[in-house]
Amino acid sequence: MGQSYFSGHRSAWTGTDEQLAHLIMPMYFIKNVVVNSEDITLAKNGWDLLLSGNLPAYIESRSNASDDARDVLPWFSKILYDRLFDVNPISRSLFKDDNKVQVRVISAIIAYALSQLKNPQKFRITMARIGTSHMKMGVTPMQFGIIGDVLFWSLSFAMRALWTAELRFAWVKIFSSMLNHIMPAAVGKEREMMRKNKRDENGRLMLGSYHGVFESLSGHSRRASQGRRVGSVSRDSVTPVVVQSEFSGV
Numbered sequence: 001m002g003q004s005y006f007s008g009h010r011s012a013w014t015g016t017d018e019q020l021a022h023l024i025m026p027m028y029f030i031k032n033v034v035v036n037s038e039d040i041t042l043a044k045n046g047w048d049l050l051l052s053g054n055l056p057a058y059i060e061s062r063s064n065a066s067d068d069a070r071d072v073l074p075w076f077s078k079i080l081y082d083r084l085f086d087v088n089p090i091s092r093s094l095f096k097d098d099n100k101v102q103v104r105v106i107s108a109i110i111a112y113a114l115s116q117l118k119n120p121q122k123f124r125i126t127m128a129r130i131g132t133s134h135m136k137m138g139v140t141p142m143q144f145g146i147i148g149d150v151l152f153w154s155l156s157f158a159m160r161a162l163w164t165a166e167l168r169f170a171w172v173k174i175f176s177s178m179l180n181h182i183m184p185a186a187v188g189k190e191r192e193m194m195r196k197n198k199r200d201e202n203g204r205l206m207l208g209s210y211h212g213v214f215e216s217l218s219g220h221s222r223r224a225s226q227g228r229r230v231g232s233v234s235r236d237s238v239t240p241v242v243v244q245s246e247f248s249g250v
Helices: 017-023 036-051 055-061 072-087 089-096 099-116 120-136 141-162 165-194 208-225
Strands: none
Touching: 017 099, 036 072, 036 099, 036 141, 036 165, 055 072, 055 141, 072 089, 072 099, 072 141, 099 120, 099 165, 120 165, 120 208, 141 165
16 A cells, blocks of 8 residues: 555645646656756757747737737737637736736746856746745746646647657747646745635644635555556656647647
């Protein structure tokens, strides 16, 4: 029998933030991922190509001469956030700033992540800060996983035939590495914010927004504790098949 993190109460959690974060990772997430220099180069070249505006979908949109199509970053940002609001409508309420602000935010996060991947300590600290700061703004840990799916779909839409399986896999590995630090930090921050008033009759921390998740997972805690995906394939099998997801569409 594997260790169970469910301690006699369906909504009590006695494991670590990292263990909880692992249970709610998205389907494309790769556990123990190693991002190499080739992955970084592929992703950087793809991002630079997007910033240059030399993409089929963007060039086509220029003919319409709409405001959103004049500059490539606002154009890409609109694609990304429209997709996000389609697959996760509740997230619309989190974005109170105008599109120009969101353009700068998404561009800065991606550019910084790509530049810091070779500096593990800075990368870890920065990604953890992103997790905690966005948690304070109301972003749930699971929504970080959704944004990865949305990013892959948006890049695919923008790049079309230039979005290859190798390029997608590089981005999946990079975003998995980001989530590896973002998600535990976000989970920890949410639990910290709940501690004063969210304990069960035995004084154990309640899961709050994870209650529904653990309703469905409670019967699978032994398999989860052994490091396997609940009701899915092993996260230890790092293959292109494992990282397919329902929203990516590619």
